Amino acid sequence: DIQLTQSPSFLSASVGDRVTITCRASQGISSYLAWYQQKPGKAPKLLIYAASTLQSGVPSRFSGSGSGTEFTLTISSLQPEDFATYYCQQPKGTFGPGTKVDIK
């Protein structure tokens, strides 16, 4: 089974900051990684799939990169509505443990 790890697990940042979250897979998954944002009490929202393809309607400050076993999600300028938990997901279904982005 492919395992995913995320770092950091918790991140404290300010509005306007550039934020980077890393997801590592236990074996290569080519470019098939997805990223989600989840706010409390809400269903997750797809941000990026296939490592770097921005889902329709997602702001361009979100970007993804990587291939093989290491991937990153970058928020170029953190906005108040971006404080949430972020998950990665590999193409056989399973999710990473999550990264909570909180207000500094």
Place this chain on the structure above:
Amino acid sequence: QLQLQESGPGLVKPSETLSLTCTVSGGSISSSSYYWGWIRQPPGKGLEWIGSIYYSGSTYYNPSLKSRVTISVDTSKNQFSLKLSSVTAADTAVYYCARSIRLGELSLVAFDIWGQGTMVTVSS
């Protein structure tokens, strides 16, 4: 636009079977481009993929839950369903249904549309 809605009991007794249904509206479940899946989230914890199904009935299951899970599809009703047997308190969670994008040979590339989720508590 396409919407998914979970339905089923909010309370299940230990050792019994949890049964949920997801109704798809605004589009057909019989699309060749998508799989349909279940994901759960215990209170305060992360997301756990349970399994997914194609309109033809082809399934993928999380190996850690496979022995207890059955996912089925009813194309005439535009619904798919989850059964999880022998539940314990550890199965208490919000259960989501979601649509997953297929790309080439990969069937679970990303979950792009989600239901609102339904809380299921396992307790006597």
